[in-house]
Amino acid sequence: MNRQHADTAVVGAGIVGLAHALAAARLGRKVVVFERDDFAVGASIRNFGMIWSVGQQRGKVYERALRSREVWLEVAAKTGLWAPETGSLHLAHHADEVAVLEEFLQLSDAARERGTRMITADEAVGRSGFARRDGLLGAMWSPTEVNVDPRRAIPAVAEHLAAEYGVEFRFGTHVRGIAAPTVSTTAGDWDCGQVFVCSGNDFASLYPEVFAESGLTRCKLQMMRTAPLAGGRALGPMLCGGLTLLHYAAFDGCPSQAALAERMGAERAFHREHGIHVLVSQTADGRLTLGDSHAYGPTLGPFADGAVDDAVLEYLGTFAGLPPEAEVTERWVGFYPSLRDGRTELVVDPEPGVTVVNGVGGAGMTLSFGLAEENLASR
Numbered sequence: 001m002n003r004q005h006a007d008t009a010v011v012g013a014g015i016v017g018l019a020h021a022l023a024a025a026r027l028g029r030k031v032v033v034f035e036r037d038d039f040a041v042g043a044s045i046r047n048f049g050m051i052w053s054v055g056q057q058r059g060k061v062y063e064r065a066l067r068s069r070e071v072w073l074e075v076a077a078k079t080g081l082w083a084p085e086t087g088s089l090h091l092a093h094h095a096d097e098v099a100v101l102e103e104f105l106q107l108s109d110a111a112r113e114r115g116t117r118m119i120t121a122d123e124a125v126g127r128s129g130f131a132r133r134d135g136l137l138g139a140m141w142s143p144t145e146v147n148v149d150p151r152r153a154i155p156a157v158a159e160h161l162a163a164e165y166g167v168e169f170r171f172g173t174h175v176r177g178i179a180a181p182t183v184s185t186t187a188g189d190w191d192c193g194q195v196f197v198c199s200g201n202d203f204a205s206l207y208p209e210v211f212a213e214s215g216l217t218r219c220k221l222q223m224m225r226t227a228p229l230a231g232g233r234a235l236g237p238m239l240c241g242g243l244t245l246l247h248y249a250a251f252d253g254c255p256s257q258a259a260l261a262e263r264m265g266a267e268r269a270f271h272r273e274h275g276i277h278v279l280v281s282q283t284a285d286g287r288l289t290l291g292d293s294h295a296y297g298p299t300l301g302p303f304a305d306g307a308v309d310d311a312v313l314e315y316l317g318t319f320a321g322l323p324p325e326a327e328v329t330e331r332w333v334g335f336y337p338s339l340r341d342g343r344t345e346l347v348v349d350p351e352p353g354v355t356v357v358n359g360v361g362g363a364g365m366t367l368s369f370g371l372a373e374e375n376l377a378s379r
Helices: 015-025 060-079 095-107 109-113 121-127 150-165 208-212 242-246 257-267 269-273 306-319 361-377
Strands: 004-011 031-035 088-092 117-119 138-142 168-171 175-179 182-185 188-197 216-226 238-240 279-282 288-291 295-297 328-339 346-351 354-358
Touching (some): 015 060, 015 150, 015 188, 121 138, 216 306
Parallel strands (some): 004 031
Antiparallel strands (some): 175 182, 216 288, 238 279
């Protein structure tokens, strides 16, 4: 079989792989993407579709998220991809939640400069009719969040790469091994000047020694989706409540976070034990996506826990109200690699010409485009 050639090879067609393929293609390189499955089935389609800049670590990572947001909007403008700039509301029904939000704004000049601010309860309900007014003390409005429908967005990005830049996709193709510049696959060998291994949850098949030393573990989450809302009703801003202030790194360092964590530990021990915080987004056809939970370990069972889903829905009701037609019609589990030590990504060069990119956790949709541009610029 004749050897084939590409300037850049990408292993994995999830959002991290697609982002690296786009960054390379924009530099004028011939790119091939290898994906073992026939279409995307992993974490990149099992998420909220939130481009969630506001939750990212302050500083460089937040700026990376904003750059990723720009790329999403550029792709949407070229392709017609559904990507409304909905923004987000952090709804606060307790004084300690208000305190954390106010402290975050004091610490984050960059977010304030982009319009993130506290608003009144009446203003919050005016922005989203789903916000629970009873007991609402206020909310933090952030205009930077973008909503995409992951099940449509991931294939659309791949189609855009192929049509706009001539990126070659080899779906249903396994990469057997890499000895740069040779990439050995079930569809033959390729000579590639640069290889990005973006293998997501399958992080032990290639360069297992890298992952053995990386500190990566797996995260399992549970999520749900409702039927379409009647009359094409829009959610408006994506929504969350107080538990989210304990989940995202953006709020680390806020003095009142400890008091919030203490209260939540006492009042919501089950939620804290199962890593539950609750977000709400919407799909292109009007369904609401709800979740999620977080369980960590090297090997995690494939089964969903009904009590976790019940806890998500119960907590959702404390800050938002759904219309009667929004019954849950889909439930699923997802898995992704996670770094539990505060790092936001794993980027390692195991041999010249090969870069492993992994460990973006649950922020792949939010960070990947910016991270990919940084990686291409430095190699």
